[in-house]
Amino acid sequence: GAGVSQTPSNKVTEKGKYVELRCDPISGHTALYWYRQSLGQGPEFLIYFQGTGAADDSGLPNDRFFAVRPEGSVSTLKIQRTERGDSAVYLCASSLRGPGLAGDEQFFGPGTRLTVL
Amino acid sequence: AQKVTQAQTEISVVEKEDVTLDCVYETRDTTYYLFWYKQPPSGELVFLIRRNSFDEQNEISGRYSWNFQKSTSSFNFTITASQVVDSAVYFCALSEEETSGSRLTFGEGTQLTVNP
Numbered sequence: 001g002a003g004v005s006q007t008p009s010n011k012v013t014e015k016g017k018y019v020e021l022r023c024d025p026i027s028g029h030t031a032l033y034w035y036r037q038s039l040g041q042g043p044e045f046l047i048y049f050q051g052t053g054a055a056d057d058s059g060l061p062n063d064r065f066f067a068v069r070p071e072g073s074v075s076t077l078k079i080q081r082t083e084r085g086d087s088a089v090y091l092c093a094s095s096l097r098g099p100g101l102a103g104d105e106q107f108f109g110p111g112t113r114l115t116v117l
Numbered sequence: 118a119q120k121v122t123q124a125q126t127e128i129s130v131v132e133k134e135d136v137t138l139d140c141v142y143e144t145r146d147t148t149y150y151l152f153w154y155k156q157p158p159s160g161e162l163v164f165l166i167r168r169n170s171f172d173e174q175n176e177i178s179g180r181y182s183w184n185f186q187k188s189t190s191s192f193n194f195t196i197t198a199s200q201v202v203d204s205a206v207y208f209c210a211l212s213e214e215e216t217s218g219s220r221l222t223f224g225e226g227t228q229l230t231v232n233p
Contacts, residue, residue: 031219042121042208042223043162056218089160095219103150103169103212104219108162 002026004109006092012115013082021077021112025094031055032075033093033106034067043091049075082116089113119144121211123224130199131232138194138227140209146170148214151185151192152221157205168192199231 005024013019025032031050035043045059049069057067064082069075079086093106120143130136142151153165166176168185176183180197196203206228210221 033220035221040225042210042226043221045220045222048218048220056220059220091162093162103167103214105152105164105167106219106221107164108154110159110161 004092004094004107006090006109006112008112009110010113010115012117014117015082015084017082017116019079019082019114021079021090021114023075023077023092023094023109025073025075025092026107027073029094029096029107030072031095031097031104032069033095034075034077035091035093037089037091037111039088046077079114082114084116087114087116119146119211119213119217119222121209121222121224123207123209123227125227126225127228127230129230129232132201133198134231135195135197136199136229136231138196138207138209138229140192140194140224142190142192142209142211144211144213144216146213146215150212150214152210152212153183153192153194154208154210154223155205156208156226162208165194196229199229201231201233204229204231 007022033048034046037043047057051072064080067077089111091111092109095104095106122141149170151168155163182195184193206226208226209224
């Protein structure tokens, strides 16, 4: 079956602009996660959703970052007033059962490479 | 706080050599899970294995094997008879049942290059 998909695969924007990154999880997966991976580093947690609600948003770096999952499936990560330091690969993952079940395997998408000029 | 350390930034071997990737973790939880993911040049993270904190049995899957030792807080990964296709960045990760739920804390990764 289809894996996690993310669009766009690449996004180039100018400092100060607004961007939206989309994630389409595996069908039937209740949990959805966003991570950010800077060059040469491991992914860092941003936020996860159980259904439509954000179960943990403690990884969001500041209030310029916001994510939604209005129907419990597709999620959008929104970044306002982008800064050069926001340049990274944004990874989305989904898992079958969700938060609170720490051993659940997370399936990752290919990522969106964001470049802020 | 949870932490994962992969001290080896880069490893280079010749095909058919065995190679071990080290992973050391820190956690205060008694129930936790350890993972290894592979990230090939294409960029997509590929799940390799998950172990829970109550199961210290070593595991072998083909050319891959994992050694989990709670006494040293380590979860090392060995590739036997390495192949060029094993070239990738490998990440060790931790999730904690009580403290941080299902979010993954990753190490910095080890870049493995297998030369023909």
